[in-house]
Amino acid sequence: MRHRAVTAVLAAAALLLTAGCSSDDGGGAAAGDGSATHSDTATRSSAPERTGEETPPAKGSVKVTRTVATDLESPWGLAPLPGGDLLVSSRDEATITRIDGDSGKKTGLGEVPGVSPSGEGGLLGIALSPTYASDHMIYAYFTSASDNRIVRVLYDEKRPAGEQLGEPDTVFRGIPKGVIHNGGRIAFGPDKMLYVGTGESGDTGLSQDKESLGGKILRLTPEGEPAPGNPFRGSPVYSYGHRNVQGLAWDAEQRLFASEFGQHTWDELNAIEPGDNYGWPEAEGRSDDGGFHNPIEQWSTDEASPSGIAYAEGSIWMAGLRGERLWRIPLKGTAASAEPEAFLEGEYGRLRTVVPAGGDKLWLVTSNTDGRRNPKDGDDRILELRIS
Template sequence: MIVQRRAVTAVLAAAVLLVTSGCSSGDGEEPGAGGTSAANSKGPGASSDESAPEDAAPAKGSVKVVRTVAEGLKSPWGLAPLPEGGLLVSSRDEGTITLVDEKTGKKTELGEVPGVSPGGEGGLLGLAISPDYASDHMIYAYFTSESDNRIVRMLYAPEKPSGEQLGAPDTVVRGIPKGMNHNGGRLAFGPDRMLYATTGERYEGPLAQDKKSLGGKILRMTPDGEPAPGNPFGDSLVYSYGHRNVQGVAWDDKQRLWASEFGQNTWDELNQIKPGGNYGWPDVEGKEGKSGFVDPVAQWGVAEASPSGIALAEGSVWMAGLRGQRLWRIPLKGTELSADPQAFLTDEYGRLRTVVSAGGDRLWLTTSETDGRGSPGKGDDKILELEVQ
């Protein structure tokens, strides 16, 4: 595996539930039977102050769709709020980034990202905003090229005409294994100001256990693409491994990292990520209690979840389901469930892809009906604003 990195100057500079077996391949679209659901040197997740008691999220919560923010989006995947206002949205299949005014719904295309090669579950995927955005105006993107998955950064120049506001991409990481499915693709800067990226194992399970491969991992790096200080395997981007296809990451108020993961025939997962942790794939799927592997905090039958994005709000993880076509609330007390997960919006808006905190009790949520696996209706795809409790 070859990883290449380039720096640029500062100026340019996310209750166990029982089921019968199904299949959650990639975005969870292969038919199958489902069932009923039951900060420090090593980065967020390395340790936390467990001596202080933590309040449990209430057993029951609620969700209200406040409004539809925008409509008519094509295969939206990544969603990143800008500090000055506005939402950046990536189109997986068109390879473009669009600015959405969250107040009016107006859409302005910033430009097309060069080198994107859409196909299957690949294309232009996750977006992240530089932690130094105020000074460098950099946007990070994860995409599938002809040969690999890679991470790039681009200068955002809003003063330029629509369609010409993205600078030339600077490659931060290349050489992430690609496939028709299982490309991972979520990007996020953590509380430690390091960049985290989720990768899939492109249907080659052993890649997830190979710490020399970037496939089937959560990666942690500096904004320049170098292994982050304190990473568990020395001069390596690998932060955790044994993942099948993670598409959601978020941090709680104790700076602990959480991730959602697609299962195959039995269990989808919500994991609390520990540096150097082995999350089992392909040797383990779901909770098996096997030595050497980290069990998920919660699991779902594959027909009920096929999870993509996650966000933290009001003491719970909120997890978007693709095949499950619902939004899951997972109430927490520390690193454990405080009550059984709840499902909301079931079959109301179709496939749900990305959920992002909008601050306080608000979330942004995107639908995913135009990605070739849904049944697009009037206005699809949409960004919704939610109020949660």
């Protein structure tokens, strides 16, 4: 299931890195999905709230200040570099490209070997090593011919363009793959551990199976081992009962939040607690079953189909694919402090990834040219937003 990184190889290399049903098929249920529904009859989760935190205003604002880059092919993951440039992964091309943060100039770093793009799979999330300043390592989650896995590669800026990625070192393997529900978001948390959002690959039974890596949030060391302090001894599983997790973010108090695709009824934003069960496939959205952790908020699948999320200005910002809008969820502790607001509805098509850009700014990545439909605007782009 897991493959531990070979540290000797790293030393020798000088320390050489769409979603289901309601999302990447453009609407409706994907072939093979059941027709489970769940009514919204329960009260909201009684999530704990911390006192002494400033509550953001009930109403916010979004302004697109500029288009950073255009003509991107199936962009998925985004990783800001020190200095203001950006790395973006192409799901279908299996490449990583550097974007100049000022001019938008694109420089190809190279292709990540071993990627097998198909359906919603391919080269998905990317993240910089927590010690990137010294090791220049990029982590990447991708779909191979047999599974979903995580590798790390050395980014050598001194090499010619297109040849700047070293050989991949596999740090974790064995995550179930499918035509749908491959998860794919990775992020290093405040604890410098690697968090991984996975999907159940269309096999709903995997989500409740704590021995499976599908339908989970995983927590790993940078070397790919189960992180110390995980809720299940010797296991990488951090939370379970998920359908397809593609958004991970931490607030100012280092609390983890995750977005999740529903099937026909409810998409979710969840506050993640270690060891908790988030209900799928027994519950979609809020449930009156006390054994399941209820979402902070839920949306119909045509309003959201969420992928990436970011925390900024006291709120979670959630990108919607089928919903074609950016959601703002103001927080007080781990509860919503006001009703969610939608911005940019239908203006830029499907929205895939949102990343903090410092202060009151965000980076936002569109997802219209994925090779399975006619491009909505002729290209995909990265936008800079000013928010409040």
